[in-house]
Amino acid sequence: MCVFCKIVNKEIPAKVVYEDDLIMAFHDINPQRKVHVLVIPKKHIPSVNDITPEDKELMGHLWVKIPEIAKKLGIAEEGYRVIVNTGKNGGQEIYHIHFHILGGEPVGPMTCRNK
Ligand code: 5GP
Numbered sequence: 277m278c279v280f281c282k283i284v285n286k287e288i289p290a291k292v293v294y295e296d297d298l299i300m301a302f303h304d305i306n307p308q309r310k311v312h313v314l315v316i317p318k319k320h321i322p323s324v325n326d327i328t329p330e331d332k333e334l335m336g337h338l339w340v341k342i343p344e345i346a347k348k349l350g351i352a353e354e355g356y357r358v359i360v361n362t363g364k365n366g367g368q369e370i371y372h373i374h375f376h377i378l379g380g381e382p383v384g385p386m387t388c389r390n391k
């Protein structure tokens with residue numbers, strides 16, 4: 277079972293900020309900005325490449341919840357960035373789809389060429 281499925285199953289702890297039947301949001305273990313939260317579907321979808329038409333409602337729900345979670349975190353008004361790394365070139369490390377919410381301070385240039 278993948279690490280995020282273990283978080284969903286409460287087999288490993290996480291600082292959960294939102295949870296419902298379909299999704300979960302929790303603080304990243306290695307925050308890259310003042311606020312760094314990961315939003316995941318409870319369903320194990322490995323990456324963006326694995327989204328199928330049957331996930332339409334789930335993905336719509338997840339996007340509806342992202343601004344609500346940002347408001348709850350107190351970062352919505354000043355803004356934030358949502359990032360979904362995909363595959364090797366996208367820098368994905370955990371193959372359970374997740375949406376990074378980064379904010380609480382200016383996030384910086386959209387991409388960088390640092391290796
Ligand atoms: P990726 O590079 O796949 O887009 O991002 C994976 C993210 O998951 C990283 O930001 C990493 O810090 C975070 N992460 C990895 N393992 C854990 C964990 O066990 N708990 C939490 N809360 N975050 C994790």
Ligand code: ZN
Pocket residue numbers: 277278279280281282319320321371372
């Ligand atoms: Zn998983």
